Amino acid sequence: MKGRSAVVTGTGGLGFECALALSRAGADVTIAGRNPAKGWDALSRIKHDAPEARVHFEALDLASFASVEQFGSRLCKEKESVDILINNAGVMMPPTRKLTEDGFELQLGTNYLGHFALTGHLLPALRKSNQPRVISVSSIAARQGKINFDDLQSEKSYSAIRAYGQSKLACLMFALELQRRSEANGWGISSIAAHPGISRTELLANGPGRMSPIGIISNAMGFLFQPAVQGALPLLFAATSLMAQGGSYHGPDRMGETRGYPAAAKVSQKANDATSAVRLWEVSEGLTNVAF
Numbered sequence: 282m283k284g285r286s287a288v289v290t291g292t293g294g295l296g297f298e299c300a301l302a303l304s305r306a307g308a309d310v311t312i313a314g315r316n317p318a319k320g321w322d323a324l325s326r327i328k329h330d331a332p333e334a335r336v337h338f339e340a341l342d343l344a345s346f347a348s349v350e351q352f353g354s355r356l357c358k359e360k361e362s363v364d365i366l367i368n369n370a371g372v373m374m375p376p377t378r379k380l381t382e383d384g385f386e387l388q389l390g391t392n393y394l395g396h397f398a399l400t401g402h403l404l405p406a407l408r409k410s411n412q413p414r415v416i417s418v419s420s421i422a423a424r425q426g427k428i429n430f431d432d433l434q435s436e437k438s439y440s441a442i443r444a445y446g447q448s449k450l451a452c453l454m455f456a457l458e459l460q461r462r463s464e465a466n467g468w469g470i471s472s473i474a475a476h477p478g479i480s481r482t483e484l485l486a487n488g489p490g491r492m493s494p495i496g497i498i499s500n501a502m503g504f505l506f507q508p509a510v511q512g513a514l515p516l517l518f519a520a521t522s523l524m525a526q527g528g529s530y531h532g533p534d535r536m537g538e539t540r541g542y543p544a545a546a547k548v549s550q551k552a553n554d555a556t557s558a559v560r561l562w563e564v565s566e567g568l569t570n571v572a573f
């Protein structure tokens with residue numbers, strides 16, 4: 282990875298593991314997150330493990346389009362090119378409906394719209410790379426997801442799990458549509474999706490909480506969780522392997538894609554629906570005010 286520059290969103294969990302692995306492999310890594318203290322902590326842990334690491338922290342709040350735009354324009358000025366963008370950061374199932382700074386449902390806004398806008402802002406830097414890759418992190422939850430165009434922001438009725446599934450399905454549809462647009466427009470970007478199966482991170486604690494019904498069930502079924510370092514493998518495979526092609530989707534290979542080593546993941550019919558993907562893209566351009 283020497284000579285490759287990578288941007289990873291998320292300072293903890295899978296984002297940290299991706300940043301650590303890419304740094305160890307010699308990439309120039311930017312960790313982007315909303316909490317500077319966690320960012321500095323991630324840097325010091327990486328440098329402790331890999332003293333030669335070329336790793337930096339930049340402030341980015343995906344729940345604020347202003348922050349995403351500032352980050353994008355800073356990076357486009359500072360960097361000659363961005364070779365790898367891992368759209369990873371996310372929130373899962375806050376029990377009550379919460380909003381981003383711009384008034385969008387928090388999960389759709391952070392997991393999907395924030396990364397949609399980020400990718401659009403970084404497009405000039407990505408296009409300067411000779412083999413750029415954009416990795417979108419989806420989830421097994423995307424299988425149950427549905428894009429509810431009549432109530433995208435869950436205003437009429439909020440279900441934490443439905444809104445999470447919708448946001449993760451949107452990430453997967455975005456990955457596939459970005460690949461189609463990259464091919465049609467000659468952007469040269471390989472857009473690849475990945476998911477980590479079920480991995481032990483802070484996602485539950487940061488969302489519904491460890492004492493919520495799903496938190497208690499998860500504690501009892503802790504054996505189902507694989508370590509974050511292993512959950513990061515499909516993301517890293519998508520970001521670095523010559524075998525990962527644009528438009529592909531990768532996840533763990535065992536027990537219904539919940540654990541194991543990187544393999545082709547199943548793309549549902551809904552995720553493959555190119556007509557809905559175009560509609561979602563156009564709606565997203567309108568909501569974010571970012572055009573590619």
Ligand SMILES: NC(=O)c1ccc[n+]([C@@H]2O[C@H](COP(=O)([O-])OP(=O)(O)OC[C@H]3O[C@@H](n4cnc5c(N)ncnc54)[C@H](OP(=O)(O)O)[C@@H]3O)[C@@H](O)[C@H]2O)c1
Pocket residue numbers: 290291292293294295296313314315316319341342343344345369370371372373391392418419420421476477478479480481482483484485487
């Ligand atoms: N863990 C799993 O089993 C699993 C399964 C399927 C998919 N995923 C996906 O994997 C991705 C990473 O999650 P994780 O498991 O590593 O969870 P995590 O440990 O909770 O990490 C999520 C990261 O996202 C960051 N983040 C949240 N909101 C943000 C915002 N507005 N702006 C910038 N950063 C923000 C968090 O920052 P703070 O530390 O500041 O909160 C944290 O660093 C997510 O997209 C998730 O949907 C995870």
